[in-house]
Amino acid sequence: MRAVWVLAMNTYREVIRDRILYALVLFAVFLIGVSLALGQLSFAEQARISANFGLSAIHLSAVILAIFVGSNLVYKEIEKKTILTILVRPISRLQFILGKSLGLSMLIATMVLGLATILGLVFFGLGLPVDLKFGLVLVGLLAEALVLLGVTLVFSMITKPLLVVCFSLGVFLIGHWQNSLNHFAQKEGAGILRPISWVVNNFLPNLERVNWKDLVLYEQPLALWTKATALGYCVSWFFLCLCVATLIFKGKDVG
Amino acid sequence: MSLLEVKNLKKSYARGLLGRRVEVLKGLNFKVPAGTITGFLGANGAGKTTSMRCILGLDFPDSGDIFMFGAPPNVESKRRIGFLPERPYFYEHLTGTEFLQFYANLTRVWKKPELNARIVELLRRVDLHFAKDRMLRTYSKGMLQKIGLAQALIHEPELVILDEPMSGLDPDGRLALAEIILETAKKGTAVFFTSHLLYDTERLCQRLVVMRDGLSIYEGTTDALLEQGGMKIEILFKANGLAQTKVISSQEQLQIELGELLRQGATVIEVRRTRLSLEEIFVNVALRGVKASGELK
Numbered sequence: 001m002r003a004v005w006v007l008a009m010n011t012y013r014e015v016i017r018d019r020i021l022y023a024l025v026l027f028a029v030f031l032i033g034v035s036l037a038l039g040q041l042s043f044a045e046q047a048r049i050s051a052n053f054g055l056s057a058i059h060l061s062a063v064i065l066a067i068f069v070g071s072n073l074v075y076k077e078i079e080k081k082t083i084l085t086i087l088v089r090p091i092s093r094l095q096f097i098l099g100k101s102l103g104l105s106m107l108i109a110t111m112v113l114g115l116a117t118i119l120g121l122v123f124f125g126l127g128l129p130v131d132l133k134f135g136l137v138l139v140g141l142l143a144e145a146l147v148l149l150g151v152t153l154v155f156s157m158i159t160k161p162l163l164v165v166c167f168s169l170g171v172f173l174i175g176h177w178q179n180s181l182n183h184f185a186q187k188e189g190a191g192i193l194r195p196i197s198w199v200v201n202n203f204l205p206n207l208e209r210v211n212w213k214d215l216v217l218y219e220q221p222l223a224l225w226t227k228a229t230a231l232g233y234c235v236s237w238f239f240l241c242l243c244v245a246t247l248i249f250k251g252k253d254v255g
Numbered sequence: 256m257s258l259l260e261v262k263n264l265k266k267s268y269a270r271g272l273l274g275r276r277v278e279v280l281k282g283l284n285f286k287v288p289a290g291t292i293t294g295f296l297g298a299n300g301a302g303k304t305t306s307m308r309c310i311l312g313l314d315f316p317d318s319g320d321i322f323m324f325g326a327p328p329n330v331e332s333k334r335r336i337g338f339l340p341e342r343p344y345f346y347e348h349l350t351g352t353e354f355l356q357f358y359a360n361l362t363r364v365w366k367k368p369e370l371n372a373r374i375v376e377l378l379r380r381v382d383l384h385f386a387k388d389r390m391l392r393t394y395s396k397g398m399l400q401k402i403g404l405a406q407a408l409i410h411e412p413e414l415v416i417l418d419e420p421m422s423g424l425d426p427d428g429r430l431a432l433a434e435i436i437l438e439t440a441k442k443g444t445a446v447f448f449t450s451h452l453l454y455d456t457e458r459l460c461q462r463l464v465v466m467r468d469g470l471s472i473y474e475g476t477t478d479a480l481l482e483q484g485g486m487k488i489e490i491l492f493k494a495n496g497l498a499q500t501k502v503i504s505s506q507e508q509l510q511i512e513l514g515e516l517l518r519q520g521a522t523v524i525e526v527r528r529t530r531l532s533l534e535e536i537f538v539n540v541a542l543r544g545v546k547a548s549g550e551l552k
Binding site: 002003006007010013014017018080081082083084085086087088089090091092251253254255 | 268304305308311312313314315330331333334336338339340342344345346348349353357358360361362363364403406407
């Protein structure tokens with residue numbers, strides 16, 4: 001476990017010292033700022049529009065970090081050959097994958113927490129509550145980022161970063177359209193939509209299960225048990241992806 | 256006792272669109288005894304780097320056996336080896352000190368004062384103490400090579416494997432690195448390294464393994480190989496106002512050449528008999544396929 005932690009801390013430090021992260025954070029802060037301006041366009045819904053826009057900015061930043069940095073997480077190590085001096089140490093390939101993904105997950109959590117603090121201040125200014133529901137929305141965003149990181153890691157074991165990003169963005173989009181797809185597939189005359197829906201339901205994660213923004217935007221009830229099972233669903237997806245990625249990585253020549 | 260033993264190692268890679276398999280290692284055998292500096296020589300493409308990658312578990316051999324410290328490679332044996340890859344690719348975002356801390360902590364648990372003392376000692380030894388707080392992205396190639404060697408030695412391994420440790424270094428850097436290698440070996444660590452710089456190899460190595468086309472064609476002491484290389488005769492003469500040298504290999508040829516030179520009116524300045532250098536023997540053995548007899552051959 002110590003080796004995993006050492007690798008995680010190194011990954012965390014590596015990304016935090018990278019300018020890309022700061023560009024992304026600035027972009028998200030800018031979007032949160034824009035959300036205030038956008039809110040003023042509506043007379044009755046100012047708070048809701050600002051909240052929606054602000055939460056979407058955090059959501060987008062977490063997804064971008066998970067997919068774009070995740071696609072290079074192992075690939076860059078192999079390409080730059082930094083992996084050579086790591087894997088000759090007493091470290092298994094599973095520990096390597098765990099360490100790298102833990103480091104990036106910690107970084108995504110730090111960024112979400114930082115942006116959430118800024119958004120919390122905006123909420124405070126708009127008179128919106130910063131409570132358990134607000135916290136749960138953030139947990140949902142993190143869980144989604146975790147799933148996308150896992151999926152990205154699997155893709156990164158078999159192809160190049162550009163394609164990995166495309167595939168992972170595909171999973172992100174399908175993951176949010178899954179409920180709509182199921183809705184249309186159940187209608188009469190759905191045709192090919194039915195088998196597609198079956199494949200998507202069984203082989204891709206349903207990311208709408210952790211999209212809990214409505215808790216804040218429309219003050220929906222908490223339903224903690226549903227939230228807990230959805231979190232379990234995401235964590236299972238994450239670990240399943242890590243297992244698949246490790247299995248592929250175990251047979252790979254990295255020299 | 257052998258710290259490293261390779262038996263009948265084979266490795267092939269798929270190349271091209273059709274995935275045609277190219278055999279790089281064709282049944283490699285050699286040993287690295289404890290307490291020695293062993294040079295691993297071969298022309299480009301002979302399979303040296305592939306062998307090292309298989310030995311270190313970075314690539315998976317098709318067949319054959321590798322024994323480290325008398326057993327197949329495992330977590331414990333990995334704790335006892337150090338490795339410096341061919342080109343120093345390291346985490347540029349780390350400072351010299353952070354870099355060594357990172358690799359030390361990956362290998363074993365340290366008490367903080369013990370680790371700090373070890374890092375200071377190593378940084379002094381590789382002459383990088385002045386750059387300990389600078390990020391690696393600001394290091395020159397020679398500095399990266401030195402810090403790379405330091406990471407390979409940080410946990411005081413029993414066997415250090417170095418892939419082209421001197422490539423790209425200026426004479427000063429090569430000399431410094433050679434001194435560190437000698438000092439490391441004096442402390443009882445076995446060193447196994449590849450190099451194209453045969454002058455340094457000849458000076459440093461007690462033993463040699465020479466590869467050609469995926470097989471070891473010589474394994475034995477450096478002295479034994481140098482003796483097998485035989486002697487050469489150099490004639491230094493002056494003709495048409497220019498000093499020139501002629502190299503010949505036999506006594507009979509010497510008489511003929513001398514007679515010819517004198518007939519042409521050249522002035523013979525000196526006739527020298529010297530042993531062939533490792534470089535010349537290497538060209539004969541590894542590139543031209545001249546047979547050399549070693550311990551296993």
